[in-house]
Amino acid sequence: MPNIVFRGPVLRSAALACLASIAAAALAGSQTFAAATIGAPITVPVPAPQKGSAESLKDEYRRPAEIPFPASNPFTPEKLKLGKTLYYDTRLSGSGAQSCASCHNPGYGWGDGLAKGVGDGMKELKRRSPTIVNAAWGLIFMWDGRAPSLEEQALGPIQAAVEMNMPIEKLLERLNSITEYKTLFEAAFPGEGITPAGIGKAIATFERTAISGWAPFDSWIDGDAKAISASAQRGFALFNGKAQCNTCHVGWNFTDDSFHDIGLPDADIGRGAFLGVAVKMRQAFKTPGLRDISRRSPFMHDGSMATLEAVVEHYDTGGVARPSRSDLIKPLGLTVEEKADLVAFLKTLSGSSDVIAQPIQPR
Amino acid sequence: MKRFSTFCYAFAVFGGVSAVAAVAADQSVHQKGRVFSVEALKVKTGEAVVFVNDDTVPHNVMSTSAGNEFNLGSVAPGTAMPVKFDKAGSVQVICAIHPRMKMTVTVD
Ligand SMILES: [Cu+2]
Numbered sequence: 001m002p003n004i005v006f007r008g009p010v011l012r013s014a015a016l017a018c019l020a021s022i023a024a025a026a027l028a029g030s031q032t033f034a035a036a037t038i039g040a041p042i043t044v045p046v047p048a049p050q051k052g053s054a055e056s057l058k059d060e061y062r063r064p065a066e067i068p069f070p071a072s073n074p075f076t077p078e079k080l081k082l083g084k085t086l087y088y089d090t091r092l093s094g095s096g097a098q099s100c101a102s103c104h105n106p107g108y109g110w111g112d113g114l115a116k117g118v119g120d121g122m123k124e125l126k127r128r129s130p131t132i133v134n135a136a137w138g139l140i141f142m143w144d145g146r147a148p149s150l151e152e153q154a155l156g157p158i159q160a161a162v163e164m165n166m167p168i169e170k171l172l173e174r175l176n177s178i179t180e181y182k183t184l185f186e187a188a189f190p191g192e193g194i195t196p197a198g199i200g201k202a203i204a205t206f207e208r209t210a211i212s213g214w215a216p217f218d219s220w221i222d223g224d225a226k227a228i229s230a231s232a233q234r235g236f237a238l239f240n241g242k243a244q245c246n247t248c249h250v251g252w253n254f255t256d257d258s259f260h261d262i263g264l265p266d267a268d269i270g271r272g273a274f275l276g277v278a279v280k281m282r283q284a285f286k287t288p289g290l291r292d293i294s295r296r297s298p299f300m301h302d303g304s305m306a307t308l309e310a311v312v313e314h315y316d317t318g319g320v321a322r323p324s325r326s327d328l329i330k331p332l333g334l335t336v337e338e339k340a341d342l343v344a345f346l347k348t349l350s351g352s353s354d355v356i357a358q359p360i361q362p363r
Numbered sequence: 364m365k366r367f368s369t370f371c372y373a374f375a376v377f378g379g380v381s382a383v384a385a386v387a388a389d390q391s392v393h394q395k396g397r398v399f400s401v402e403a404l405k406v407k408t409g410e411a412v413v414f415v416n417d418d419t420v421p422h423n424v425m426s427t428s429a430g431n432e433f434n435l436g437s438v439a440p441g442t443a444m445p446v447k448f449d450k451a452g453s454v455q456v457i458c459a460i461h462p463r464m465k466m467t468v469t470v471d
Contacts (some may be wrong), residue, residue, distance in 0.1 A: 003432070008383045034419060034430055034449075034450065035430070035431065035432040035433055036426070036431045036432065036433040036446050036447060036448050036449065036454070037411075037446065037447040037449065038433055038445070038446055038447075039411065039442060039444065039445035039447065040434065040443070040445075041438075041442050041444055042413070042443040042444070043441060043442060043443075044415055044416075044417065044441055044442065044443045045441070046416075046417050046418075046440050046441040097372075128442050139462060139463060140462045247419070247420050250397075254368070254463065256397065257461075257462065257463065257471075258397075258460050258461040258462065258463075259459075259460055259462075260460065262391060267391050275459050277425070277427070277434060278423050278425060278430070278436075278459035279436065279437075280437050280460060281423075281460075284460075292371070319420060326421075326437075327437050327439065328420060328421065
C-alpha cells in the first residue's frame with residue numbers, strides 16, 4: 001500500500017489493520033502473469049445524485065457563446081473560404097463525382113439521408129454517414145473513434161479507395177493545375193504552397209462553422225416557457241430521469257464523445273477494433289449528438305432505425321443483452337405516453353434552417 | 364470483510380483527520396464528472412493506487428503498458444478498486460469508455 005502517513009496510536013493500529021486487509025484482498029484477487037495486481041472491490045459512499053432544481057438542470061443545456069478553434073489551427077476567413085471551396089469540390093475524388101458534401105450534405109442535416117454511405121463506384125460503405133454538425137466540439141471522430149482530429153480526419157476519406165479514391169499526390173497535382181486554388185491557398189497559408197496539411201486545416205476550419213441553428217428547445221432553456229409543448233417538457237424530464245438518456249447524451253450537444261454498445265443486433269465490432277481487450281468496447285460506437293436529430297433519419301451507425309419512435313422503442317426494450325452492452329442500457333418500462341413525450345422532446349432540438357450558399361468552384 | 368473494507372476505505376480517504384485525508388487522497392484517483400481527479404501520480408514499486416468510481420456512470424479503467432497491464436472492466440458507481448503496480452516505469456491509464464479520461468502513474 002502507498003505511504004499513507006497515519007497520526008496517533010489508535011488511528012495507526014486501525015490503519016495497519018486496514019493495510020493488512022487490503023493487502024490480503026489484493027492477493028486474493030491477484031493475477032498470475034506479469035501485470036499490475038487488482039485487489040478486491042471496495043464499496044465506497046457515492047454522494048447521492050444532486051436533485052437539482054429544474055433550473056440548474058437547464059443550465060447544463062445552455063448553448064456555448066463561441067466556436068472553439070484549436071490553437072494549432074486558429075480561425076481565419078481565408079482558411080474558411082478555401083475550406084468551404086474544397087469541401088464542395090467534386091474534383092477531390094478520383095471519379096470527379098463526389099465531394100465531402102455528397103455524404104455530409106447540409107440539406108440532410110450534414111449527413112446524406114441514407115442508411116449506409118455510398119462511395120466510389122456507387123459501392124455501399126459499411127456504416128452510415130454521420131453528421132458533421134457541431135463537430136467543432138468533438139473530441140474524437142468516426143463511429144469507432146479512429147480519427148483524433150478534424151484536421152487528420154479530412155485526409156482520410158479523400159484517399160480511401162472505397163470513398164473518394166484519390167491518392168494525395170494526384171490531388172496535389174490536380175489542385176496545382178487550377179490557378180484559382182493557388183491564389184486561395186496563398187491567401188490562407190502564405191508561402192506554404194498547396195500541402196496535405198493545408199487541405200486538412202482548411203476543411204476542418206469550414207467544418208467547425210457547421211453549427212446547429214437556434215432550436216425551440218434553446219428558447220425554452222432561455223426562459224420562454226411556451227417555446228416547447230407540455231409533452232416535450234415531460235419528455236425532457238424523462239430524458240434526464242426515468243429514461244436516463246442523459247447518462248450518455250450529455251450537455252448542450254447531447255453527447256459524451258464516448259463509446260457504448262447500446263445492444264443493436266448487427267455484427268459490426270466498432271470500437272472493439274481498437275480496444276477489443278475491454279469487453280464493453282466490442283460493438284461499442286461513439287455517442288452521436290442529438291442536435292437537429294429529426295433532420296437525419298435513418299438513425300444509428302447502421303442506419304437501421306427509420307424513425308425516432310423506433311429509436312425510443314429500442315431503448316425501452318434495451319436491445320440485445322450481451323456482455324458488451326453498456327450497464328446503462330436496460331429495459332425502461334416506459335408507458336405509451338412517456339414514449340410519445342420523449343419523441344416530442346427530441347423533435348424540439350432541430351433548429352432554424354438557414355440556406356447555405358454553395359461556393360462557385362474555381363476553374 | 365466487506366464492511367471492514369468499507370470502514371478502511373472511509374478511513375483512508377474520507378478520514379476525519381485532515382492530515383491523513385490529505386496525504387491518503389494522493390494515492391487515490393477519483394472519477395467524478397467523467398474525469399480523473401489527477402493527471403499524474405507517483406508510486407513506489409509494489410504500491411497500490413485506489414481507483415474510486417465516485418461518479419454517476421460506470422467507468423472502465425485499464426492500461427496496456429507492458430508489465431503493468433490491468434483492466435478493471437465496467438466498474439459501477441460506488442466501487443473503489445485497488446491496483447498494485449509491480450514494475451518500474453510509466454503506466455498510461457485510460458478509461459476505455461470515455462476517451463477524455465487519461466492519466467499517468469509513474470512507478471519507481
Ligand atoms: Cu470513464
